[in-house]
Amino acid sequence: MDKKIVFSALVVVLVGLxxxxxxxxxxxxxxxVVAQGVPGGIPGQGGPSGWTDDGLIVRLTNIADFVGxxxxxxPAKLTVSGGDVFVSxxxxxxxxxxIDGVGCHRVTVNSSGVLIVTVVDCLTGExxxxxxxxxxxxxxxxTAGSELAGGNGGAGWTSGxxxxxxxxxxxxxxxxxxxxCVRQADQFNDAIDDRSFGPLISGSGRVHTKINxxxxxxxxxxxxxxxxxxxxxxxYLEYSASFNAAYLKAGTSSQSLGTILRxxxxxxxxxxxxxxxxxxxxxxxxxxxxxxxxxCINMSNLGNVQSVRLHYNAYTGREWWIDEFIxxxx
Numbered sequence: 001m002d003k004k005i006v007f008s009a010l011v012v013v014l015v016g017l018x019x020x021x022x023x024x025x026x027x028x029x030x031x032x033v034v035a036q037g038v039p040g041g042i043p044g045q046g047g048p049s050g051w052t053d054d055g056l057i058v059r060l061t062n063i064a065d066f067v068g069x070x071x072x073x074x075p076a077k078l079t080v081s082g083g084d085v086f087v088s089x090x091x092x093x094x095x096x097x098x099i100d101g102v103g104c105h106r107v108t109v110n111s112s113g114v115l116i117v118t119v120v121d122c123l124t125g126e127x128x129x130x131x132x133x134x135x136x137x138x139x140x141x142x143t144a145g146s147e148l149a150g151g152n153g154g155a156g157w158t159s160g161x162x163x164x165x166x167x168x169x170x171x172x173x174x175x176x177x178x179x180x181c182v183r184q185a186d187q188f189n190d191a192i193d194d195r196s197f198g199p200l201i202s203g204s205g206r207v208h209t210k211i212n213x214x215x216x217x218x219x220x221x222x223x224x225x226x227x228x229x230x231x232x233x234x235x236y237l238e239y240s241a242s243f244n245a246a247y248l249k250a251g252t253s254s255q256s257l258g259t260i261l262r263x264x265x266x267x268x269x270x271x272x273x274x275x276x277x278x279x280x281x282x283x284x285x286x287x288x289x290x291x292x293x294x295x296c297i298n299m300s301n302l303g304n305v306q307s308v309r310l311h312y313n314a315y316t317g318r319e320w321w322i323d324e325f326i327x328x329x330x
Contacts, residue, residue, distance in 0.1 A: 050062060050065055066078075066079070067079070068081070069081070069083075070082035070083060092106075092108070093106050093107050093108035093109070094106065094107045095107075095120060095122070095125055097122065103119060103122065104119075104120050104121065105118060105119055105120065106118045106120045115290070116267070116289055116290035117290065118290075126178055126179075127324065133156065134156050134327065134328045134329055135154070135155070135156035135157060135197040135198075135205075135327040135329075136154050136155060136156065136324075136325065136326040136327070137153050137157070137195075138154065138178065138179055138180070138324055139151075139153060139154075139171060139176075139179070139181050139182050139322075139323060139324075139325075140180045141153035141154075141180075142171035142180055142182070143171060144171050144172060144173035144174075145171065146170070146171050147163070147168040147169065147170060147171075148161045148163075148168055148169035148170070148171065148182050149161055149162065149163035149168045149169075149193060150162075150163075151171075154325075156197055156198070156327075157195055157196065157197050158196045158197055158198060158306075159195055159196045159225070160195065161193045161194070161195045162193065162194050162195065162226070163191075163192070163193050164192045164193070164194060164228060165189060165190045165191060165192040166189040166190075167184065167186040167188075167189030167190050167191035167192075167314055168184070168191050168193065169182035169183065169184045169191055169193060169310065169322070170182065170183055170184065175321070176321070176323050177208040177210075177265045177321075177323040177324055178208075178324060179323075180323075181208075181321055181322060181323035182321070182322050182323075183319065183321045183322075184312040184319070184320050185318065185320075186312070186314045187314055187315060187316040187317070187318070189314050190311070190312060190313055190314045191310070191311075191312040191314070192309060192310070192312070193309070193310045194222075194226045194228070194307055194308070194309045195308055196225040196306055196307040197306060197307070197327065198306065198329075199304030199305070199306040200305045200306065200329055200330070201281070201304055201330070202272065202273030202275045202329075202330035203271075203272060203273060203327055203328055203329050203330050204269065204270065204271045204272070204275045204276065204327070204328050204330070205269070205325075205326050205327035205328060206267060206268065206269045206270070206324070206326050207237075207267075207268055207322065207324065207325045207326070208265050208266070208267050208323045209239055209265070209266055209268070209320065209321060209323075210264065210265045210266070210319075210320075210321040211239045211241050211263075211319070211320050211321070212241065212262045212263050212317070212318065212319040212320075213241055213262075213315065213316075213319055214242050214315065214318065215240075215241065215242055215313050215315055215318065216238050216239060216240040216242065216313060217238075217239045217241075217312050217313060217318075218236050218237065218238055218239070218310075218311040218313075219236060219237040219308065219309070219311070219322075220233050220235075220236040220308065220309040220311060221233070221234050221235055221236065221272075221305050221307070221309075222234060222305070222306070222307045222308075222309065223301055223302075223304060223305065223306065224303075224306065224307060225306060225307055226307055227308075227309040231300075231301055233250075233300055233301075234250065234272075234284075234299040234301060234303070235248065235249065235250040235272065235284045235299050235300065236248075236249055236250070237249075237268055237270070237286065239260065239266075239320070241318070244259055244262070245257070245258065245259055245260060246258060246260050246266065246268060246288050248270065248284065248285070248294050248297065250284060250297050250298060250299050250300045251298070253297040253298060254297075255286070255294035255295055255297055256294075257286055257287060257288035257291075257294060258289070260288070265321075265323075266288060266289055267288070267289050267290070268286055268287070268288055269286060269287050269290075270284060270285070270286040271284065271285055271286075271293075272284040272285075272299065272305060273305070274330070275330045278293070278296065279296035282298055282299055282302070283297060283298055283299060284296070284297060284299050285297070305327075308325070308327075310322060
């Protein structure tokens with residue numbers, strides 16, 4: 001059998017758990033692939049029988065066929081014997097159809113070995129956009145190389161991003177969690193950008209980040225249209241590269257959310273104001289990469305949550321990336 005077809009079947013089927021085969025070039029090791037039940041095919045022998053090359057897609061001609069890699073008798077549609085299944089791309093994993101046949105989930109694993117299950121679009125593998133009326137910014141609409149200040153992408157906001165310090169986040173089109181993202185690596189100037197949304201008594205949210213360098217970076221949530229001034233902050237997320245950890249904090253209260261690795265995307269979810277039915281209306285909790293929820297801690301003050309601040313501490317060698325910022329109304 002053609003080597004590039006065999007390799008295509010291995011790589012793409014393992015990532016997507018679907019027979020969606022794309023041709024790859026290169027001199028690759030020959031795998032033992034079996035086509036069973038193919039008219040004209042010889043079970044147990046290599047050869048072109050059973051495969052159809054549609055250009056970008058190489059597929060099994062007969063949907064009843066089985067594919068065996070390292071085995072002559074595959075008991076399932078795809079069987080691998082004598083080796084591991086390896087998914088090398090960060091954030092990629094196994095995409096599964098829901099048992100009700102409606103939606104799909106991707107299964108990945110974090111640095112602690114905890115399985116993470118994420119809702120994704122069945123065809124694209126991308127997280128679906130939040131329902132209309134909620135607050136989100138995927139940063140996909142920002143031009144690569146442009147500053148975040150003044151940006152007005154996403155939906156549900158009452159203002160664009162407002163810069164309150166000399167430094168600013170710069171849009172990126174590569175190295176992101178999904179689509180575009182923003183990154184700050186200024187060694188001289190802190191980057192602080194605020195953005196407001198409709199006041200929320202109760203809600204939940206999530207944000208993807210990637211960090212490098214020393215010290216800490218912060219995402220702050222405030223009870224005014226801006227975080228400028230005293231007694232505005234209700235709670236915040238701290239990402240500490242110095243301690244390789246993420247924290248949920250409010251006033252003097254602190255909850256460790258777990259270990260974060262440098263240059264690896266992490267996902268923090270949070271619930272406040274009684275969302276989720278666990279904490280009280282005056283409390284907040286969070287979790288890292290689908291792990292255990294933290295204890296509930298008291299938010300610093302009363303009032304609605306209605307703005308967010310991205311706060312980067314400048315220093316040589318520090319980098320902070322942010323993507324897929326979402327707040328869902330209760």
